[in-house]
Amino acid sequence: MQATNTLPLDMVYHWEATKADSLYLTQPVGNDQVVEYTWGRAVDEARRMASYLKSLNLPEKSRIGLISKNCAHWIMTDWTIWMAGHISVPLYPTLNAETVNYILNHAECDVLFVGKLDDWEMMKPGVPDSVRCISFPLSPPNDFETWDDIIARCSPLEENVQREPEELATIVYTSGSTGKPKGVMLTFLNMAYAAEGGMEVLKVGSDERMLSYLPLAHVFERTFVELASLYAGFHLFFAESLDTFVEDMQRAQPTLFLSVPRLWVKFQQGVLQKLPQKKLDTLLKIPVVNKLIKKKILKGLGLDKVKLAGSGSAPLAGDVLDWYRNLGLELLEGYGMSENFAYSHINKPGRSRTGYVGENMPGVETKISPEGEILIKSPATMLGYYKDEEKTKETFTEDGFLKTGDVGEIDEAGRLRITGRMKEIFKTSKGKYIAPAPIENQLMANQSIEQVCVSGANQTQPFALVQLAEGVRDKVADEAYRKELETTFSQLVDRVNKTVDPHEQLAFIVVMSDEWTIENNFLTPTLKLKRNVVEDTYEGKINDWYAQRKKVIWQ
Template sequence: MDTKNKLPLDMIYHWETAKAEDIYMTQPMGGGTVVEYTWRRAAGEARRMAAYLKSLNLPERSRIGILSKNCAQWIMSDWAIWMAGHISVPLYPTLNADTVRYVLDHSRCEVLFVGKLDDWDSMKSGVPESVHCISYPLSPKNDFKTWDEIVAKYPPLKENVARDPDELATIVYTSGSTGRPKGVMLSFANLGYASVGGTEALEVSANERMLSYLPLSHVFERFVVELGSMYRGFQLYFAESLDTFVEDLKRAQPTLFLAVPRIWTKFQHGVFEKLPQQKLERLLRIPLLNRVIKKKILTNLGLQHVKFAGSGSAPLSHDILEWYRGLGLELLEGYGMSENFAYSHMTKPGRARTGYVGEALPGVDVKISEEGEVLVKSPATMMGYYLDEEKTRETFTEDGYLRTGDKGEIDDLGRLKLTGRIKEIFKTSKGKYVAPAPIENRLMSHPDIEMVCVSGANYPQPHCLVMLSEDAQRKTADSAFRKELETSFASLLSDVNNAVDPHEQLKFIAVVKDEWTIENDFLTPTMKLKRNMVEDAYKANTDSWYAQKQPVIWQ
């Protein structure tokens, strides 16, 4: 069907009849059991939940929250909210109680779907008593009305409710690497435009399979997975848990696969644990073995059927990108923001250039400001920030371009290279400016490094903080390994310093003991580094580290 000018609800109504008995979603329920949802069943349950939401007689266009890890009910809730004439507000399933309360209060949520969560006990105090809660089948223990009892009791909404293209569809709260999250307002037209443009650019078909495990509360997953499947009619699978992830991948046998850089790094480290990097490189140079080994690695990762894999949310190390491409995996980078529903740039198959995040997607107008900032504009660009006109004005130029906050440059084929975040750029005591991201990318090529933070504002030279991979952390108890790693890091420091400008050369690498996680507030819910939190955590050590005048320092 021609999806041009079709809105999300139009697509649900289409597949509800066109692929009524085809399986749309496969949901693991634990213990090896799965529940399969046909398009007819998924749309039917959404219609029944919409009827219940309408029975609550909420004010028109009320905000309704979804607080859950990915599952079939997450997507059906989104549909039900739209069918009932309301606005969906996704919340990250890893938020603390304080941020849960902030989002629910700020968006003035009337109802909250509470779903599959790892730490509901630490969140529930953030839910105001005035908010009416509904529980999913995989929810933690609670006293709320359940999805199944509502769906069993209420007859489905019969009419195909239409929503205006320019109407507010969802408020997406940014993951907040600095300060309070902002509520990005996206219309049905924004969602529809991105979905059509993205699926056409990659020639996505109805025969694809995807595993949904990155947070649906983030625009990257919602754009490609939820809306992508709605616009092309392909099949979705959900992950049960981290422990079952490999089995979940093998069940799905995805043809399209998304991950953030930290996951691609972990996958690579997992391969090197079984087959050390140097040995693997030797084996890959043997012509007859080469193809067999590549296929075996991708099969063990569950990625042997993948046509396109995507990486987004943060830059991926060039070395890791090239490593996957060397295995025969078409790993494409994408670039976008909550503010444009992740619809901005994407690497095109066969046109990748290392260090570049791709070309502008159809309908995206991009230019570089005099200050070097990337400015973008498209029909997918947000309506503005919820209840914050001042911030909205600051975020747009006078001619309607979105200020991305990223510095960048464009090559002669229109491919965009990001050279750092404007707000992340810091000044040394010598008055020189340093953009940390490109230096961090170089450091991330080391197989024993999982995360990096380049810092050093108001010091003569910058330095870097390094978090080791899980495997390397375990091995540091062995003094011989530790000495070997120290030598390797000293060599890495020298290589990086030879490749950057003199004012960017790092004084030392500090290996930290802490693990940087979402739970201890070092990372955002999308695994981006909270730079200010990381820097503050080691501020007390910094002067003494510089005084040591050593290339590698252990915390």
């Protein structure tokens, strides 16, 4: 695949010129009401706001912050910042004040767009007084200048501002499971290459529909939703809230749908609470009923029109993948990082293999280092980390490959399998190394478990901390149910231990009563477990757990 010259703003101007009256964005605003934006209206509002930003006479290529849940104005603001000649800096809408302050100061943001947020009061103290704030129509109450007032009084920017391929387009601060977030510098070329390569592989057209609900501050949603809609020209819908998610799905009737492993598991568990697996298996064996049941389940999830479903951001257990595929939904896993704009590997329809994240995307080169680390190179790979030359140098090999930090192997068909993280691999007191991910995936196949962390550095054998699925958590107060679950988990440990090497066999499972959430810092904004936080939190209890000599421990 050749490097592209069609940059994101070129696509904005293209749709403005060719389908100004076609619907592009559908934004719910409460009480079953929506506001709809045609391409013409969306670009006009972005041009007016760009005109305003230019009137502020900010230094050239200023960093402009954007903190909001997904909404139509998020997309328009990205364009606005680029049209005004600046660099967009998205912030996750779930950050605490300390991290908000760190990013705004580190990026030296002059302006911050404040949008749809649930915890603005918690974040607000992190915004420096020197930062000029502009609020979206759906933002929490504030005394900032508003989007609607500004565009009402500003004339649209008339010129089609062009940006160079190698210019910095955005700085994406990694959600990071450890330490301070790093600012990943991505160019317009990085973005364009990933978007066009994605379209080529997935064969996406202008008649698709997508629901945007995973954080746009994350590259997964930015590449395969924002940029995909921009390059293919399809209709984008937004979710109002978690409570209205089913209605939002029914409104969008998506033909493409992306999610992260934790949510795919939650959707599955929701189905199985109403229709237990044994009953489902029985019904699926009846030829007359089989198709009706599959259709009913997918329709209930809002996935009955989906022709392409994807999962990314973290590994998804093979049993869950197979469960969806058994319903007729070919769920395709992909792989990517902030550092390569989520553009790396994907399973292709009809060529997927359970447990593998797929083949190289167009223009991607992959090799495995002598230590087993996955190394990747493509035109979508970042310039480096903002204001951190040392970390940038450490992250690349001498021949320009990105060190992913992941351990893996490639099969005979060129499909990549990730076997663990370099940093997550730990050593037992016997000097044996353990990669926790494969063991965690086996445990996650149990429907009663929602999250798992396998640990045990410097111990004789590893152990697993598990968090129960939502419906199961409510039932464990019943002693008979709890005993039954304990027997199930004891058998699960035995089954898993038969499939792994002796040094990898689990000593016990600890069933946690604590909930691991974004709010209490156990999860990243993309719902990945922060392993270091989990291990630090429970470190003082480990010796007591081993001393109990039980296979299942209730914490």
